[in-house]
Amino acid sequence: AAPADNVVVIGKKSVPDYVLEVILKFNEGIDEVVIKGRGQMISKAVDVYNALKSKLGDSLQLVSVNIDSDNIGGRLVSYIEIRVRRTI
Amino acid sequence: AAPADNVVVIGKKSVPDYVLEVILKFNEGIDEVVIKGRGQMISKAVDVYNALKSKLGDSLQLVSVNIDSDNIGGRLVSYIEIRVRRTI
């Protein structure tokens, strides 16, 4: 698998769609998945994390939350990277 | 000071307004400030953190980032709590 295969970038699809994408990655054998959201998609990334936690319960572990910004054409664009692991 | 005096809750004001609120708290002698955003305000909370980091540079330390949800009338509302400290 390519290095970025463990990243789910949040966009216009629904929260349940992204929850499913993360679960499919776990089912492919990827042990840690990064949920990444930029700009206004940061809020939805946290929604995806919370919906995933509701669905998986104790088998979901929050590994880390990284917040920072990318300089895109001289403009700072905030992002969040939520790293999760399925433990069982 | 009351216990919640170190929390800045993000709402409709501008990012620079909230950056100033955090700096004013530091100047009052509060050493750690929590930037809290709920729902769509999560993205703006991260913008406030990044703008604050641009302004304060190495004197700003990111202590922790907490993501979770509150059950408000049976509905899960996501939130973020960004804890920062001024080190010098």
Ligand SMILES: [Zn+2]
């Ligand atoms: Zn007080």
